[in-house]
Amino acid sequence: MDPTTPQVACFEAGIKFGSLYHQFAGTPVSPDSADSLAAAMEDAIENQPHCESVTVEVREAPLREAIAAAGADYTELTGRFLDVSMTIDYEGCVVETSMAMADGYPLMQVDSVGE
């Protein structure tokens, strides 16, 4: 069957999550550079169509732990350092999505779908 408007809204939301993750995963990151990276991720993905807002937070505690465990000054960005939420509005259908840790893994999920 052809997709419904809410289904396309969810597809669009997924595109943004995959884009955000795979564009920026691997970026060198430290506590000092976390804020500018988070801001750039938000602004970059908000350019994409139907993307109302993106909020990215770099989780400082696991970031500091990973850097300390490695005896390094920075590490590479990966999902366990990120909390992300996004609002997509596709033809009036609002989808709320988020990525957070679940059982030790970053889980991307649809939190709600407007009518």
Add this chain to the structure above:
Amino acid sequence: MDPTTPQVACFEAGIKFGSLYHQFAGTPVSPDSADSLAAAMEDAIENQPHCESVTVEVREAPLREAIAAAGADYTELTGRFLDVSMTIDYEGCVVETSMAMADGYPLMQVDSVGE
């Protein structure tokens, strides 16, 4: 409202498209390296959850044109060199998706959503 199974299936499909595009966009590509890149893109994204199959074709004509226009030996991978189709199966709901050129732009879309 909470998402339905078909809506989550579409979200999952979107994640794969965003991942594929933003992981590989910018890769140096030429006619000689196009096949191995396409194969790697397929195999890499098929690792992701609920991803049944991925087909990537690098469009040789626009690739050759871009390289010739630049007087170069290769260029960077971008959407206008790609035809992609994907099948997602999320809890029995099968979603068919594709990316192809429309009005000069690569358009990612949901082609069908199973019941």
Add this chain to the structure above:
Amino acid sequence: MDPTTPQVACFEAGIKFGSLYHQFAGTPVSPDSADSLAAAMEDAIENQPHCESVTVEVREAPLREAIAAAGADYTELTGRFLDVSMTIDYEGCVVETSMAMADGYPLMQVDSVGE
């Protein structure tokens, strides 16, 4: 032969350029999001070893032209929208490098090597 200190300094400089370019190429960018992206690129790459400073400027004129030509609101980051300069200090050997347009192409080059 084993590399000399200035040769390793140039190798380190090259690593930073390749990293910067291929980490961020393909990022959605518009005039409004250019500054936060440039700041994140600078801060991210400055994390890398022996990297004293990175300056990234997004060239607004070609960015606006590309977006207008496409009838779009944003485009994907690529070399022709970037001016980059970097200072590497490897064991006291200072290398100055830059990337800018030459004959329509972004050219990465070593500007000077300290003694």
Add this chain to the structure above:
Amino acid sequence: MDPTTPQVACFEAGIKFGSLYHQFAGTPVSPDSADSLAAAMEDAIENQPHCESVTVEVREAPLREAIAAAGADYTELTGRFLDVSMTIDYEGCVVETSMAMADGYPLMQVDSVGE
């Protein structure tokens, strides 16, 4: 001072390493998809100027361990799963470089510089 030919050769070698790493880090990878990814990485980077040859091996043991430890089917490509060697030839100056694990970290280095 202006760079010498061997210094530029080392800069070019560094560009290829940074490109390879940051283009492909984060790619979903499993033992089954490792070979096609390695082949694509080699072919893609060999497109770049002055790049004679690239050899990429995905280290299967640490890859399998990381996947098993996570109770997953795949993981994201990162340096500890890679052995890479490259030969650069810049105006007759041949540079041999490699990346391998040292003290738990992937270390990119210049192995030799021709005259």
